[in-house]
Amino acid sequence: MVAAVKRYKFQALVALNGEEPDARPGHDPRRMVLCGRNDESRHSKFFTALVSCDDDGPFRPGSRQQLVTVRLAGDDVGDYFSVGGHFDVWLGDDVGQGVITRRLFV
Numbered sequence: 001m002v003a004a005v006k007r008y009k010f011q012a013l014v015a016l017n018g019e020e021p022d023a024r025p026g027h028d029p030r031r032m033v034l035c036g037r038n039d040e041s042r043h044s045k046f047f048t049a050l051v052s053c054d055d056d057g058p059f060r061p062g063s064r065q066q067l068v069t070v071r072l073a074g075d076d077v078g079d080y081f082s083v084g085g086h087f088d089v090w091l092g093d094d095v096g097q098g099v100i101t102r103r104l105f106v
Contacts, residue, residue, distance in 0.1 A: 008077045009104040010070045014051075014089060016096035027053055029071065033090040034098075036080030045080050046090065047072055069104070 029050035037044050050071040072081060081087065081100055089096035 005073045006075055006077065008072045008081065010072070010081060010100045011102045011104055012068055012070050012087075012098045012100050013065050014068050014096055014098035015065045016089065017094070029069075034070065034072070034081075035088040035090055036077075037086060038079050039085070040079075045076070047074060047077065047080070051089075067101070068098075070098075070100075 029052040032049055032051045034047050034049045034051075035044050036047060052069050053066055070081075083100050083102055085100045087098050087100070088094050089098060
């Protein structure tokens with residue numbers, strides 16, 4: 001018996017705090033930790049995600065927000081990430097915030 005894990009792909013607008021220079025993803029996917037919120041239960045949960053910029057360059061130092069692609073896998077991802085949902089970006093500490101702008105289907 002093989003269990004299939006659900007895979008999700010979202011587009012999100014992310015704003016980094018600027019306190020963590022290594023937090024900037026580039027065109028190639030980068031593994032990051034996102035903390036999603038369940039609006040019904042008011043609980044938060046951490047997820048490992050692959051995050052990449054949607055344009056050809058990395059986050060620019062003067063740029064406050066960046067459109068990114070977020071790839072997540074798990075059975076309960078849909079409970080914590082949906083269009084309009086907010087999440088935090090973590091790298092050992094809170095380094096930014098984001099909002100899901102749309103779900104991408106492949």
